[in-house]
Amino acid sequence: MHVSALSDVGLIRKNNEDSFFVCAPHLFIVADGMGGHEAGEVASGLAVTSIQEYVFHNTAIKDKKELLRAAIGEANRRIYAEAVSRQGCQGMGTTVSAAYIQDEVLHWGHVGDSRIYLIREGAGELLTDDHSLVWQLMKQGEISLEEAETHPRRNVLTRAVGTEPEAEVDVGCRALLPGDQVVLCTDGLTNFLTGEEIAAAATAGADPDETVKYLIDLAKNRGGFDNITVILIDNR
Numbered sequence: 001m002h003v004s005a006l007s008d009v010g011l012i013r014k015n016n017e018d019s020f021f022v023c024a025p026h027l028f029i030v031a032d033g034m035g036g037h038e039a040g041e042v043a044s045g046l047a048v049t050s051i052q053e054y055v056f057h058n059t060a061i062k063d064k065k066e067l068l069r070a071a072i073g074e075a076n077r078r079i080y081a082e083a084v085s086r087q088g089c090q091g092m093g094t095t096v097s098a099a100y101i102q103d104e105v106l107h108w109g110h111v112g113d114s115r116i117y118l119i120r121e122g123a124g125e126l127l128t129d130d131h132s133l134v135w136q137l138m139k140q141g142e143i144s145l146e147e148a149e150t151h152p153r154r155n156v157l158t159r160a161v162g163t164e165p166e167a168e169v170d171v172g173c174r175a176l177l178p179g180d181q182v183v184l185c186t187d188g189l190t191n192f193l194t195g196e197e198i199a200a201a202a203t204a205g206a207d208p209d210e211t212v213k214y215l216i217d218l219a220k221n222r223g224g225f226d227n228i229t230v231i232l233i234d235n236r
Helices: 039-057 064-085 133-139 145-150 195-202 208-221
Strands: 002-008 018-023 027-034 093-102 105-111 115-120 123-126 170-175 181-185 228-234
Touching: 002 018, 002 208, 018 039, 018 228, 027 039, 027 181, 027 228, 039 064, 039 093, 064 093, 064 105, 064 170, 093 115, 093 181, 105 115, 115 195, 123 195, 133 145, 181 195, 195 208, 208 228
Parallel strands: none
Antiparallel strands: 002 228, 018 027, 027 093, 093 105, 105 170, 115 123, 115 181, 181 228
């Protein structure tokens, strides 16, 4: 397994409110904070720290999906408590997409509109749903996928970590095969690249470090107004 990760502030913002964590070969996290000023950085950083601490202190939990669900729930409680008590952090929150790999099985936990893709034989499969207003409209058949990708309110979230006392966490798992790749990314990437483009870049044969840099540079060349974070896990 080869893992590459990179985060970029993008072309517009002064601060990077994304956070990420890599502890190969098991735990991988991306988080995209929100809340204005430095609150987004606080929320995403606290999420990543809380999740890794909870996971590493509770490795005896056999069901890794439930381990991630509980870890993200703990992060939610810590962020919410901080938002309530800390001046300037009221209303802060963050997306979280976390993956745990063990015995060739990918487990994930997810809240928000960061994403996890499984890439197999050149095709990318989106494992997570965006918890956003536009994604909800698409699921209800009110707009198409093409309309969702350019909708002016596509970044309005319906779920986040830390904005409410409790968080509803999506979890899942898939067997990993030799040759598979996994991409975790914030919406700073997917605002500008399709899943097909991400899969094509990941399977083009370049070194994973070069691939991650290429993806971020491509998003910046197309506008790059947001922070951009990418983790590429290459099981080839």
